[in-house]
Amino acid sequence: xxxxxxxxxxxxxxxxxxxxxxxxxxxxxxxxxxxxxxxxxxxxxxxxxxxxxxxxxxxxxxxxxxxxxxxxxxxxxxxxxxx
Numbered sequence: 624x625x626x627x628x629x630x631x632x633x634x635x636x637x638x639x640x641x642x643x644x645x646x647x648x649x650x651x652x653x654x655x656x657x658x659x660x661x662x663x664x665x666x667x668x669x670x671x672x673x674x675x676x677x678x679x680x681x682x683x684x685x686x687x688x689x690x691x692x693x694x695x696x697x698x699x700x701x702x703x704x705x706x
Contacts (some may be wrong), residue, residue, distance in 0.1 A: 624703055624706075625678060625699060625702050625703055625706065627650060627695065627696070627699055628645050630695060630698065630699050630702070631645035631648050631695060632645055633673065633677050634648070634660075634670075634673075634695070635648075637669060637670075637673040637677075638660075638662065638666055638669060638670065638673070640660065643660075648660065648695060649695075650694065650695050650696040650699075651694045651695070651696055652694055652695060653693065653694055654670070654692050654693070654694060654695065654698070655667070655692065659694070667688065667692065670692065674698075674702060678702050678706055679706065680701070680702050680705045680706055681705075682701070
């Protein structure tokens with residue numbers, strides 16, 4: 624079972640969000656867009672690769688991206704459900 628702080632630390636490291644700390648990221652903060660972490664389409668590719676590398680969880684259905692990557696909590700739920 625992955626905890627939310629570990630996931631946030633991995634996101635910060637792998638997505639080059641060096642100016643952020645885990646406590647800066649709200650669990651329900653959107654990952655993409657101006658009102659969230661501000662990730663873009665290039666980041667989404669890196670995110671898929673990171674989840675596979677760090678947790679051994681493959682995200683292969685691009686139709687599910689919007690739901691899985693809605694926020695940190697939804698991503699954590701997906702990882703823990705498929706780990």
